[in-house]
Amino acid sequence: MAEPTLFDLSQPGKRCITMPQPARAPEQYLPEGQLRAEPPALPEVSEPEIARHYARLAAWNFNVDRNFYPLGSCTMKYNPRASEAIAAEPGWARLHPATPEECMQGALRLMRDLETWLAAILGMDAVSLQPPAGAAGEFTSLRVFRAWHDSHGDTARRRVIVPDTAHGTNPASVARCGWDVTVLTSDEEGRVSPDALRDVLGDDVAAIMLTNPNTLGLFETHVLEIAEMAHEAGALMYCDGANLNALLGHARPGDMGFDAVHVNLHKTFSTPHGGGGPGSGPIAVVAKLEPFLPAPRVRRAGEGTRTTGGEGALEWDWDRPQSIGKVQAWFGNFLVAVRAWAYIRSMGAEGLRQATEDAVLAANYIRRALEGELDLPYPATCMHECVFSAKTLADERGVHAADIAKRLLDYGIHPPTMYFPLIVEEALMIEPTETESKATLDQFIAAMREILRDAAEQPDLLHEAPHTTPVRRVDEVNAARKPVLRWQKT
Amino acid sequence: MELPNDRRYTQSHEWAKLDGDVVRVGITEFAVEQLGDIIFLDLPEVGTAVRAGAAFGEIESVKAVSDLISPVTGEVREVNEKLMDDLDAFADDPWEAGWMIVVAPEDPSELDGLLDADGYAAKAEEA
Amino acid sequence: MPGTPHSDRDRREMLAALGIDAADALFADIPQSLRATAMPELPPPLTEMELRDEARRVSDLNRNLDDLVCFAGGGIYDRFIPAIVGSVASRPEFVTPYTPYQPEASQGTLEAIFEYQTMISELTALPVANASLYDGATAMGEAVLMAADATGRSRALMAGALAPAARQATRTYAEASGVQIAEVPWDDASGQTDLGALAEMLGDDVACVALQQPNYFGCLEEMAEASWLAHEAGALFIAMVEPISLGVLAPPGEYAADIAVGEGQPLGLPPGFGGPLLGMFACTEQHLRRMPGRVVGRSVDADGKVAYCLTLQTREQHIRRARATSNICTNEGLCALAASVYLAAMGPQGLREAALLGAERAHELQEAMADSGLQPRFGGAFLNEFALRLPGDAEATVRALCEDGWLVGPTLGRDYPELSDCVLVAATERRTREEIAGLAEALQRAARPED
Incomplete structure (x- = not known):
């Protein structure tokens, strides 16, 4: 049964909240013509x-509390309750950003801590917590790159090299920065090869964007050589950190020659996705790029000309003449940063390293269990995610990746990422994360096997799936052809 | 694959048919099948200059966007405004009713450089 | 490791299935020279009990709005938040899902966002609203880029009296795309945007004119006239609005704005030290396909039953990549949901009352201050916020007030050196007459310490 909207339920005169009555009519203090007619x-x-x-x-929502979400490149971890409880405390939630610095020392300290910890985890020199999401982190980093090139009078660089396996946000962020994308074709192993790069590299290249491990779940083994080539050509190296959950405590982007990296706190650091947001996309950069980061930056009082108080006090540094400026309204998605702070503080270095190991182990466990059942176009050991293909099944039985995905819903399992990366036909990209028990992984494997058996024996069961969700397959064609984007009185 | 022999084809799945001194342009049935359900067409206005090999518009399915590439250089004389009203009808008959634009070509002999039906069929089967 | 669902036996069994002894073997693709040789330097892990205490110890270094009486504004307001808002918005079924790309598994989020879009459309009186952007500042940046795209023009005129963060974020966004920003001066007496100056700055290269209502100084702008001027020059008109004020003020649709943006924090979100916030975005039908961000549409399922899904996705980065209308992916979905619950709880009547009560308190505050010889910096009409001129060092006064338990701000000096003696003060329905009298008194003490 459909749930009527609040507008359908509405009746004149019903109220939830009542307020004291205003004493003055607005006409007494507002000019004519400023009032709302209706x-x-x-x-x-x-x-x-x-x-x-x-x-x-x-x-009616699938959610991580209730359902397994093996959604590739999205790192749908369990969201710890302690992080939620801490972020809801008035000491953080009810802090106004215009509070004098003396009275926001806790917030500054938390930001300083998180910046320091992320820098240590990533092997980078400086961190900005301001970008409110991953794509904003990409854009901010590219703007920083551009400011750095400009500061050297190097204004002719216009191209950014992006592999064909990249997330769509990468090319979109490049375009937002006023630059052009050069797509780099992956080699037969699914990686970026120095030879392919050599063909497209030139002195007009501003940056190379790599996701490492890439969206096939493979570590870019040539990353050091690629970074050397890039730097030789005067370009900067950007790491899309969406897949950082594969690296914690095992390898650091800073050691791989990257000049900037963004982190999705809502992936790697266990903050919730909120049904689409809010997230947070801090960036970390090498020292030479630090002056270009968004203002303000947290600094120790006394490092500048002002001082906010006693020993150990922190303050804002607004005087950043080379800064690219603001990328959002205040200081970033602070309450998301609070959750990530709490997560890192509860895990410690060993805990984070173990999380990565368990995530990689889980992905490989699934890869091994299903490798005979589906195509595995890049069969190497994977990192935190593995990419299967339903190509053979589609060709032989007319059952597509989407059909498998929709059937999984009937098992209470959220589908893997589908049809991505773009270079894999009928792709099913599976990222289990470390917070799913072996029992859950085994249930998923069993469900997949049963679904694949049904694909051969009763394919319509898949074509017509899902059968148990509140609605059946939604007509997205109709939705896009004749958009109805708000409720209307009928 | 059966293809009309009265027109020329591009590698990017458009067809171009000389119609007196103008060229009628559309996309092939193969392209329509590949795209799946079409949700939107972005076509140029009459009078727009188009260039051979450059995009003159876009075609969208739910999860993909493709450029429409002009087979010839010239000026748009007519646009098939009715297509957007009935996208299913367009998909049913991309060869005739589904034409998109009519171009007055600068050089009608440009068509000779395009694929013929056999050439296009071979190309489409590769893909 | 806290919270792990893996026992050592589970790990051993999984390793055995892979035919290896230790997970380290799975990292063999990472070249030896890149393998970490030491753990990152992090403080030792805390138990949940220790963590809660530590977090409290650090947050106690802050003074929050449970402890300060808030007359601060500048885009973040201490509005009353009905209990139902937190109750709904903290449900794990809304907090923990992913983006609703799978409509069959996400009808709850999708219907809620469809309602949100409708509410924003109603508030702004514009037909189309998206599912949210990061905040009001970046929503403005997106609006300016969209206007440049729609008009094929490359200059944007923004009121100097428009929120500094929104102007700065827009510069960061727009200048990278080759769109130049010019600022329209304000009238020194009224605090309103100087429409005569605007008329002179307009030309056939201007893509859009952007004003804020009420503006950053709290003054009411002549939006209808500004909108008319913009349209005469073939430019789009962008209105940045404060959502609660739309309970009483003329909405953007009434003065023919093409795009409305706004900071949605007042709609049931805590101040949160400035984030996460909620970027509101609405526009006319004509610009639908240029709109940034996600949008939910109503459709039907295979049985013909009403069902919702994300739609017009071909605008977005995951499909159109470099040519997407924006690079945004993750938005502020949960904040949008909280805003919907807030608006449903308040209803049209409650919203109007909240807006009027805030305005009434602000005017009472102005009167109380006048009794102490303190005056608003500008003469223009205001709603619930105004710039107050202070006799002494504004920063020092604000600090002294804070010590005394009163929060006002932001001060204006950093963004407007010529207004370095001014501070913004705002009132909401939460402020009482006693608090107003208290602030007036405290201000008198703080501003004249020599007395």
């Missing part, structure tokens, strides 16, 4: 109706 037609509903409406909607 009130906004917001829903008029009572609190019990609101509570029940959202409780019903909540029941």
Whole structure:
């Protein structure tokens, strides 16, 4: 049964919250013509109706608390309750960003701590917590690169090299920076090869963007040589850190020759995805790029001309003449940073290293279990995720990756990432993460085997899936052809 | 693959048919099948200059966007405005009713450089 | 390791399935020279009990709005948040899912965002709203780029009286794309944007004109006139609005704005030290396909039943890549959901009352200050916020007030050197008459320490 919208439930005069009555009419202090002619037609509903409406909607969502989400490149870890509880404390949640520095020392300290810890984990020199999401981190880093090139009078560089396995945000962020994308074809092993790079590298290249490990779940083994070539050509190296969960405590982007890297706190550091956000996409850079980071930066009081107080006090450094400027309103998605701070503080270095090991072990366990059942175009040992292909099944039985994915929903399992990376036909990209028990992994493997058996024996079961979700397959063609983007009175 | 012999083809799956002194342009049935359900067409306005090998518009399915590449250089004389009203009809008949634009070519002999039906069929089968 | 679901036996069994003894073998692809030789230098792990205490110890170094009486503004306001907002927005079913790319598994989030889009459309009186952007500042950046794309023009005029962070973020966004920003001066007496100056700056290379209502100084702008001027010159008009104010003020659609953006924090989000926030974005139908970010549409499922899904995705980076309308992927979905619950809880009447109560308190505050000889810097009409001129060092006064338990701000000197003696003060429905009297008194003490 469909859940009526709040607008369908609305009836004039119903209220949830009542307020004291204003004493003055707005006409007394507002100029004529500034007042709204018609009130906004917001829903008029009572609190019990609101509570029940959202409780019903909540029941219709798959979510990490309830469901396994082997969603490649998304790192859908369990979100620890302690992080949530801490972020909800008034000491953080009810802190106003315009508070005088003397009265925000805790926040500055937390930001300074997290910056220091991320720098240590990544092997980089300086961190900015300001980008509010991964794509914003990419854009911020490229803007920093551009400012750095410009500061050398090197303004002719216009191209950024991006492998064909990259996330869509990479080319989109390049375009946002006013640059052009050169797509680099991966080699037959699924990696970037120095030979292929040589063909497209030139003195007009501003940067190379690599995801490491890449979206096939493979470590870019030539990364050092690539970085040397890039730097030789005067280009900078960018690491898309979406897959950082494969590296914690095992390898550091800073050692691989990267000049900047972004981190998705909502992936690697266990903060929730919120059904699409908010996330947080801090960036870490090498020392030479630090002056270009967004302002303000946290510094020790006394390092500049002002001082905010006693020993150990921290303050904002706004005087950053080379900074690229602001990339969001205040200091980044702070409450997300609080959660990541709590996560790192509870894990410690050994815990993070173990998390990565367990994540890589889980991915390989699934790879080994399903390698006879589906195509595995790049059969090497994978890192935190593995990419299968349903190509043979599609060719022989007309069952596609999407059909397998939709059937998984009937088992209470969220589908893997599909049809990505673009170089794998009928791709199913599986990232189990370290927070799923072996029992869950085994259930997933069993479900996949059963689904693949059904694909051969009763393919319509897959074609018509899902069967158990609140709605069946949604007509996305109709939605896009005749967009209905808001409720209307019928 | 059966293809009309009365027109020329591009590597990027457009067809071009000389119609008096103008060229009618559309996309092939193969292209339509590859795209899946089409949701949107972005076509140029009458009077727009188009260049052979350059995009004159875009075609979108739910999860893909493709450029429409002009087979000839010239000026757009007509646009098939009716296509957007019935995208299913377009997909059913890309060869005739599904034409997209009519171009007044600068040099009609440009068509000679394009693939003929056999050449295109071979190319499409590779893909 | 806390929270791990793997026993040593589980690990041994998984390793055995792979025919290896230790997980280290799985990292063999990482060249030896790149393998970490030491652990990152991090503090030792804490138990949950220790962690909670440590977090509290650090946050106690802050003074938050439970401890300070908040008359601060500048885009972040201490509004009343109904209990139902936190109750709904903290449900794990909304907190922990991924982006709703699989509609069959995400009808809850999708329907909620469809409602959010409708509410933003209603508030702004524009037909189309997206599923959220990062914050008001970046929403403005996106709007300016969209206007440049729509008009094929490359100059944007932004009111100097528009929030500094939004102007700065827009510069970061736009200048990389070759769009130049010029700032329209404000009138020194009224604090409103100087429309005469605007008229002179307009030309056929101007893509858009952007004003904020109320502006950063709290003053009400003549939006209809500015919008008319912009359209006369063939430019789009962008309105940056404060959502609660739309309970009483004319919405962007009424003055023919093409795009409306805004900071949605007042809609039930805590101040959170400035993030996460909520970037509101709405526009006319004409610009739908240029709109940045996700959008939810209503459709039907295979049985013909009403169902929701993300739609018009061909605009977005995961499909159009370098030619996407924006690079945004992750947005502020959970904040948008909280805003919807807030708006449903308040309803049109509650929103109007909240807006009017805040305005009434702000005017009472102004009157109380006038009794102490303190005046607003500008003469223009305001709603619930105004720039106050202080006799002494504004920064020192604000610090002294804070010590006394009163929060005002931001000060204006960093962004407007000519206004270095000014501070923003704002009131919401939460402020009481006693607090207003208290602040007026405290200000008098703080601003005249020599007395």
